[in-house]
Amino acid sequence: MNLLRVQSDASKVMALPYDRTPGYWQTVGQRLLRDKVAIVAALVILLLLLLALFGGMLTPSDPYKTSMLSRLKPIGTANFPLGTDELGRDMLSRLMVGARLSLFMGITPVILAFIIGSAVGITAGYAGGYVNSLIMRTIDVFYAFPSVLLAIALSGALGAGITNSLISLTVVFIPPIARVAESVTTQIRGRDFVDAARASGAGAFTIVRVHVLGNVLGPIFVYATSLIAVAMILASGLSFLGLGVKPPEPEWGLMLNTLRTAIYSQPWIAALPGVMIFITSIAFNLLSDGLRSAMEIKG
Amino acid sequence: MASDQPLLEVRCLVKHFPLKKDLIGRGGGVVRAVDGISFEVREGETLGVVGESGCGKSTTARLLMHLINPDQGEMVFDGAVVGSSDMPIKRFRRQAQMVFQDSYASLNPRLTIEDSIAFAPQVHGLPHKESIARARDLLARVGLEPRRFAERYPHELSGGQRQRVNIARALALQPRMIILDEAVSALDKSVEAQVLNLLLDLKDEFNLTYIFISHDLNVVRFMSDRVMVMYLGEVVEIGDSESLFQAPLHPYTRALLSSIPSMDPDQRTEFPPLQGDPPNPINPPAGCRFHTRCADAESVCSQRLPKLVSQSHNHSAACLMLEADSGHRKARHLLSQ
Amino acid sequence: MLFFLIRRVIYTLPIMLGVAMVCFALVHLAPGDPLVSILPADASQEMQEQMRKLYGFDRSYPEQFASWIWRALQGDLGTSIASSRSVSTEVMKAVGNTLRLAAMATLIGFIFGCLFGFVAGYFQNSWVDKAASLTAVLGVSVPHYWLGMVLVIVFSSILMWLPASGAGPGGSDVWAWNWEHIKHMLLPALTMSVIPMGIIARTVRALVAEILAQEFVVGLRAKGLTDLGVFLHVVKNSAPTALAVMGLQLGYLLGGSILIETVFAWPGTGFLLNSAIFQRDLPLLQGTILVLATFFVLLNLVVDVIQTLLDPRISRS
Numbered sequence: 001m002n003l004l005r006v007q008s009d010a011s012k013v014m015a016l017p018y019d020r021t022p023g024y025w026q027t028v029g030q031r032l033l034r035d036k037v038a039i040v041a042a043l044v045i046l047l048l049l050l051l052a053l054f055g056g057m058l059t060p061s062d063p064y065k066t067s068m069l070s071r072l073k074p075i076g077t078a079n080f081p082l083g084t085d086e087l088g089r090d091m092l093s094r095l096m097v098g099a100r101l102s103l104f105m106g107i108t109p110v111i112l113a114f115i116i117g118s119a120v121g122i123t124a125g126y127a128g129g130y131v132n133s134l135i136m137r138t139i140d141v142f143y144a145f146p147s148v149l150l151a152i153a154l155s156g157a158l159g160a161g162i163t164n165s166l167i168s169l170t171v172v173f174i175p176p177i178a179r180v181a182e183s184v185t186t187q188i189r190g191r192d193f194v195d196a197a198r199a200s201g202a203g204a205f206t207i208v209r210v211h212v213l214g215n216v217l218g219p220i221f222v223y224a225t226s227l228i229a230v231a232m233i234l235a236s237g238l239s240f241l242g243l244g245v246k247p248p249e250p251e252w253g254l255m256l257n258t259l260r261t262a263i264y265s266q267p268w269i270a271a272l273p274g275v276m277i278f279i280t281s282i283a284f285n286l287l288s289d290g291l292r293s294a295m296e297i298k299g
Numbered sequence: 300m301a302s303d304q305p306l307l308e309v310r311c312l313v314k315h316f317p318l319k320k321d322l323i324g325r326g327g328g329v330v331r332a333v334d335g336i337s338f339e340v341r342e343g344e345t346l347g348v349v350g351e352s353g354c355g356k357s358t359t360a361r362l363l364m365h366l367i368n369p370d371q372g373e374m375v376f377d378g379a380v381v382g383s384s385d386m387p388i389k390r391f392r393r394q395a396q397m398v399f400q401d402s403y404a405s406l407n408p409r410l411t412i413e414d415s416i417a418f419a420p421q422v423h424g425l426p427h428k429e430s431i432a433r434a435r436d437l438l439a440r441v442g443l444e445p446r447r448f449a450e451r452y453p454h455e456l457s458g459g460q461r462q463r464v465n466i467a468r469a470l471a472l473q474p475r476m477i478i479l480d481e482a483v484s485a486l487d488k489s490v491e492a493q494v495l496n497l498l499l500d501l502k503d504e505f506n507l508t509y510i511f512i513s514h515d516l517n518v519v520r521f522m523s524d525r526v527m528v529m530y531l532g533e534v535v536e537i538g539d540s541e542s543l544f545q546a547p548l549h550p551y552t553r554a555l556l557s558s559i560p561s562m563d564p565d566q567r568t569e570f571p572p573l574q575g576d577p578p579n580p581i582n583p584p585a586g587c588r589f590h591t592r593c594a595d596a597e598s599v600c601s602q603r604l605p606k607l608v609s610q611s612h613n614h615s616a617a618c619l620m621l622e623a624d625s626g627h628r629k630a631r632h633l634l635s636q
Numbered sequence: 637m638l639f640f641l642i643r644r645v646i647y648t649l650p651i652m653l654g655v656a657m658v659c660f661a662l663v664h665l666a667p668g669d670p671l672v673s674i675l676p677a678d679a680s681q682e683m684q685e686q687m688r689k690l691y692g693f694d695r696s697y698p699e700q701f702a703s704w705i706w707r708a709l710q711g712d713l714g715t716s717i718a719s720s721r722s723v724s725t726e727v728m729k730a731v732g733n734t735l736r737l738a739a740m741a742t743l744i745g746f747i748f749g750c751l752f753g754f755v756a757g758y759f760q761n762s763w764v765d766k767a768a769s770l771t772a773v774l775g776v777s778v779p780h781y782w783l784g785m786v787l788v789i790v791f792s793s794i795l796m797w798l799p800a801s802g803a804g805p806g807g808s809d810v811w812a813w814n815w816e817h818i819k820h821m822l823l824p825a826l827t828m829s830v831i832p833m834g835i836i837a838r839t840v841r842a843l844v845a846e847i848l849a850q851e852f853v854v855g856l857r858a859k860g861l862t863d864l865g866v867f868l869h870v871v872k873n874s875a876p877t878a879l880a881v882m883g884l885q886l887g888y889l890l891g892g893s894i895l896i897e898t899v900f901a902w903p904g905t906g907f908l909l910n911s912a913i914f915q916r917d918l919p920l921l922q923g924t925i926l927v928l929a930t931f932f933v934l935l936n937l938v939v940d941v942i943q944t945l946l947d948p949r950i951s952r953s
Contacts, residue, residue, distance in 0.1 A: 015664025024409055024452075141654030144933050146891025149909075153925050156913035157665040192405040193415075196465075199364050200419035200472065201392035210418060233779045236894050240781055241910065255570040256782060260899075267789040281777040289773070 024218075031294040038290025044283040051099040059093035064249050072266045080103020083269045085255065086262055091269060094250040094277055101162075101251040102277065105244065106232030109166055113173035114224040120174070122216060126189055126208055134266055136182060142175045151234055155243040165244040169235060173227055184216045222257045225288040229281040236277050252277050305339035305379055306476060306508050307395075310338050312362055312372035318581070328581045332358040334532035335372070337607075340476070345502070345509040345599045347540065348557070349516060350469030352618040353580055355532040357400075360480040363510070364397050377475075393423060394446040400481035402461035406453040412438070413449040416468045423472065430471075441497060442506075459490035463497065470501065476508040484513060495522060516559050520544055525613070528552050531580055531588040534607065538614030546615035550593045587619060599626040641941060648937055655929045656708075663922045667805040689821060693835070704922070713923035716912075723923035726908060731927060734904030738889040740825040745832030746882045750835070753840025758870075761843050771843065774836025784827040798823055801901035824900040828893065832885035839881050843874040847893050876943050883939035887932045 032038055061079065067088035075083045082091040124135040143151065154168030187193065189212070197207045236253025238244035245251040247258065255273040262270045316330040333355045340346045348356050361367045363374065365388055367383065376394060379385035399405040406415050414439060417430035434446040435634070436561040441463040453461060462482060469477050483491040495518065502509060506630070511522050519526060520540060529550065536549040547553045578584055584591050590600035600619055606621055609615040619625035673926070707714070713723035749772075756768035792800040799820050847870050894906030905924055912920040 080842075133730050137650070138654075141651055141658060144651050144936075145658070145929050146888045146932050148888070148892030148894065148923065149928055149932075152894055152909065153662050154665075154911070154920075156909075156921070157662045192399045192401055193407045195361075195366050196397070196399065196405050196468070197407075197418065198366055199392060199397050200422055201389045201416070202422040206422060210410075211407050215407070229777055236779060237781060240895065241898060243913070253779075256785065260785065263785060263789055264793050267793055271782070271786055271789060274779055274785065277779045277782060279776065281779065282773065285773055285777045 015148060015200070018221050028291075028294045032290060035285055035294065036232060036289045041283040041286035041290065044279065045287060048099055048280055048283070051096055052103045053100075055096040055099055059090075059096050061090035061093045063093040063097045064248060065089060072262055072269065074266060075268060082272060083266065084257060085269065092270060094255060095252070095272060098125070098250040098252045098255060098273065098276070101231065101245055101249060102236055102253065103280070105162070105235035105239075105251070106166060106228055106280075109169035109173055109235070110224055110228050112166075112170040113177050113227075114220070116170070117174045117177030118181045118217065118220050121178035121183075121220075122185045122208065123210065124178070125182040125185025125216075126204065126212060128186070132182070132186075136179075139175045139178050142171070143179070147172050147176075147230075148234065148237075150188075150237065152241065152243065155238050160243050160246055165235060165238050169231060169238075172234070173231065176227070177220065177224055181216065181220050184219050186214060188212055188215050218295060221288055222288065222292050223293060225284065228288070229284040232281055232284070233277060306342040306377060307340040307363075307510075308375040309339070309363070310337050310373050310375070312359070312374070313370045314358055314362055315370055330580050331532050331583055333362060334531070334583075335429070336526055336529070336534045337372075338534060340508060340510060342475070342508050344524040345511050345522050347519035348512040348520050348529060349514065349526060350529035351514065352529070355580075356514075356529055357480055358532075359511070360478050360512055361398065363478055364395065365391065372396070374575050394474050395471045395476045395478065396472060396474040397478040397480060397516055398462070398465045398469050398482040400484055402458050402465055402485065403453060405465055406461060406469060408453055411450045411452060411480075412443075412464050414457070415444075415453075416464065416471050418470065419471045420530075431631060433471060433485065434467070437470050438464070440501070441467045442493075443467075447554040457490075459494060462486060462494055462524050464577070466494075466497070470505065471582065474507070476510070478510045478512070480510075480512045481514070483518065484515065491518070498522070516555060528555070531578065531583050533588060534617065535589065536614075536616040537607070538616075542611070542614045547572040547591075548610055548614065548621060549618050550595055550620075554592075554615070587617075595620060595627075595629060597627055644653055644937065644941060646851075648933060655933060656705055656926060657701070659922060659926045659929060660697075660704065662925065663918055664697065698865035701750055708926065709903060713926070714919035714921040715791065719920075723919050727905065727922065727927050729925050730903060730905045730924075731931070733902065734890060734893050734906065735824055737821060737828065737897075737902060737904060738886055738893060740821060741828035742832055742882060742886040743829075744825060745829035745885065746836055746878075748829070749833040749836025750829075750840050750878060753837040755845055756837065756841040757844025757848065760848075765841075768826065772834045772841070775830045777834075778830055780827055780831055781895040781899050783830060784824065784864065784896055785821050787827055788899070797928060802903075802939045820902075824896050824902050826895050827899075828889055832882070832889065834880055835885060836878065840878055843877055844870055847873050879942045880939050883935060883942070886936040887939075890935070891928050891932050 002265070060081075067084075070084050070088040071081055071086060072085045073088075075081070077083060080090050080092070082095065085091055085094060106214075119136060120139070124132045145153075151168050151172045154171060155165055158164035159166060172298070194207060194211055197211050202210075235244060236251065236256070239251050239253035240257045242257065245254050249252060252273040259270040259273070312333055312337050314333040318328050318330060328406065336355075336359065338346075348359070358367070362369050363399045374381045376386055378393055381391045382388055406412075410418070413431055413434040415449055415454055416434035417427070420430040420433055421427060435449050438445045438448055443460060443463055448456070448460070448464075453464075456464065465482070466477075481495050482498075486494060498509070499522070501507065509522070511519065513519050523540045524544050526537060527542050528535050528543075528551065530551050536543065536547065536552045538548075544556065547556055556635050578588070578591055584601065586599075586603055587593075587596075587605050588602040590596040593600065597619075603619060603625060605617040605619045605622060605625070607615045610621060620629040621628040624630075641680075704714070711724055713727065715721070716723050716726060719726070752768040752771055756765040756772070759765050788800045791798045802820055802863065848866075890905075892901075892906075893904055894909050896902070897904045897906035898910055905928055909924050909928075911917070912924060
């Protein structure tokens with residue numbers, strides 16, 4: 001606790017720095033900073049994000065330039081530190097630029113689903129009664145599909161391409177987030193301070209804004225972060241099947257697909273893109289776990 | 300004259316809660332939490348409400364605050380029906396406020412104390428700065444130094460301090476009436492005494508009217524001018540505090556009072572005053588709801604519903620023994636009067 | 637109890653209807669003419685009309701939906717545009733293959749998951765716990781299709797112990813529980829088991845830690861219950877949830893097997909789905925998704941019922 005005691009005279013009482021304690025999020029941040037595993041994970045993610053944003057400018061070679069002569073050169077070749085792919089393109093460059101699309105395809109659907117799912121779930125949770133039943137039963141229908149199946153079916157229906165994949169992934173993640181949102185909101189709704197707020201004469205929107213959101217968005221957010229790794233794997237999986245990103249764009253899942261034929265000749269090169277997905281996924285999972293631990297504080 | 304008109308008049312309030320059937324089809328039925336109660340509260344007085352768990356006290360409190368809607372009945376505040384155009388609910392909220400039992404659950408853990416208190420005034424249009432100033436002022440009035448407490452969070456305060464905050468919050472809209480629903484029940488005795496004294500001081504200072512709900516009879520006697528006794532969703536006795544405590548009319552009230560432990564060893568009770576368990580509000584007994592536990596019960600008690608009958612000015616009870624033509628043996632002597 | 641079962645089943649019906657509607661809608665979302673894959677580009681107008689009539693594409697959506705559902709309930713899911721065989725036959729055959737794989741994977745995942753989870757929860761915060769938990773995190777984080785590829789590289793390409801693809805001699809039609817066939821199943825099942833293993837390990841760890849921390853366990857120990865007794869007690873209390881999670885994982889594997897099946901060319905529903913998508917074979921697509929989703933819903937139902945039967949708290953609340 002930080003106590004700020006300052007000498008003053010009585011007339012300045014109202015303007016003085018008051019006894020203050022760190023707020024909720026500051027406490028969470030402090031706890032997170034003490035979690036070494038989470039810090040490492042966060043740094044890895046930061047690195048990947050930087051790669052995604054600036055990778056294009058830092059690549060040693062042109063990630064799109066093909067060369068029939070330099071196909072599938074092994075790791076450690078002169079100009080190609082990580083070898084080349086089946087069309088002669090530099091693997092290192094492709095992996096670096098691939099970060100952009102792979103991360104984008106993984107994170108964006110979760111962000112969109114977070115916004116839409118939270119809105120739907122909080123509405124259902126606060127409203128209760130018929131509205132709640134209607135919304136949640138509809139969600140249940142989508143929940144009745146295993147997520148991979150739904151994603152693939154939607155993608156298959158809409159067709160390949162980045163936008164369609166984003167749409168189908170967002171739709172897949174809305175139900176679980178909405179469920180969590182509804183559950184947490186219903187819990188908060190039943191607490192006395194919400195009744196006290198209603199007794200003050202505040203309208204529903206004000207109550208949700210001031211009292212509900214602050215208590216509810218945290219847990220929903222943590223849940224959403226735990227979905228990022230899954231989203232990434234699923235997004236890359238779609239590209240792996242040919243339903244997501246289209247060639248020649250570099251995306252880790254797509255690269256795994258096109259390199260499958262090289263399993264026998266250059267197995268380690270074929271496995272590289274998957275290593276990137278693996279690392280990213282581990283990092284997000286560890287960070288999300290750390291966040292969840294840091295948030296499990298009373299009050 | 301304005302002083303003759305009660306501040307609050309409750310007429311035949313009814314609230315039933317339907318029970319859901321579970322997946323197997325068990326359950327169903329209705330909890331008759333509040334089954335037609337009527338009473339008045341006069342300005343400036345403290346009306347105590349007592350009863351066992353399940354008698355409908357808390358439901359009544361929430362009905363009075365319009366946190367739940369009554370199935371039947373109405374409330375008249377200051378001469379205007381609450382919910383009508385003369386007294387829309389939002390305006391009523393400025394007149395009546397509530398302090399809840401669980402001091403921790405009634406405060407938003409994410410808001411600072413002063414923000415919690417300032418919320419209601421802001422909702423009603425007071426600008427932020429002035430709301431905060433009022434919040435700090437109220438904190439001082441309830442005995443919490445604003446410098447130390449205003450920017451703290453609920454989890455850093457003790458139970459007693461939190462209840463003071465809740466009281467300050469109830470005062471923020473400058474209401475005329477405050478409903479205290481078991482407001483001191485969860486506190487330690489010494490803290491309870493301090494908070495009760497605070498409540499009395501505030502009542503004088505702000506000319507408040509209190510409805511004080513509690514299961515602790517000693518506290519109710521200390522605080523109240525009039526007392527209302529509830530049993531299974533109905534009012535069984537209501538009257539002047541001293542009159543009720545010294546000469547209770549209803550057998551239930553008598554049983555309750557005799558269950559107060561006394562410090563005097565000569566006043567030991569040898570028999571439990573009440574027999575049996577409190578019956579279920581889902582299927583209340585027919586006729587007088589108390590008859591299953593009443594030592595004076597007769598067959599007529601399970602057939603007729605007693606009405607509130609005044610015995611003297613300001614003291615009424617609902618018991619067939621007090622109704623002259625009820626058919627109860629003990630009521631016969633009234634016929635001759 | 638029978639009453640409860642009937643009610644629970646009745647609750648599933650509207651969900652199934654919704655699922656069927658979503659199924660139907662999904663497939664008809666697709667832009668493009670469904671007949672493109674069967675007819676040559678220069679087919680006459682008359683031919684096109686005939687084909688349209690044959691497949692019912694000329695009727696309105698609600699009509700198509702109603703007749704599709706009606707026939708589906710009788711077991712007829714239409715005819716595949718690409719292969720001209722009955723969709724039901726194709727799907728059922730594929731389901732059999734996928735079920736075998738998924739069941740094996742779930743079993744492996746369950747066994748190892750429980751092992752890791754138990755050990756981690758029992759020896760909470762020791763290095764054993766950290767190692768087991770780390771394995772669980774890895775299991776959950778790995779992109780399973782990539783893992784499949786890596787296993788193929790290691791065991792097929794380099795070591796040459798196991799085959800890389802297919803379901804064994806006889807292709808997708810014949811199955812026998814002999815080594816000739818099982819060796820084809822090992823790699824895909826192992827790959828598929830990793831994610832359930834991770835999830836079950838995490839769940840079991842949390843459960844065990846929670847049970848051990850409860851005060852009544854301390855009480856039991858104080859009464860002299862041996863370690864074995866405590867162990868059995870923990871098992872008894874964690875079993876319902878662990879089994880429930882396993883059941884759900886089986887469901888996910890059934891629905892989500894497409895990626896692994898693609899890597900290993902395993903002739904299951906995922907593989908079927910894949911070809912249906914790329915050939916725009918609408919009846920096959922619709923039928924496959926419907927069957928998979930139905931399995932998933934029924935599985936959830938079974939898990940719910942078993943959990944209720946096993947957990948006295950739920951059935952009495």
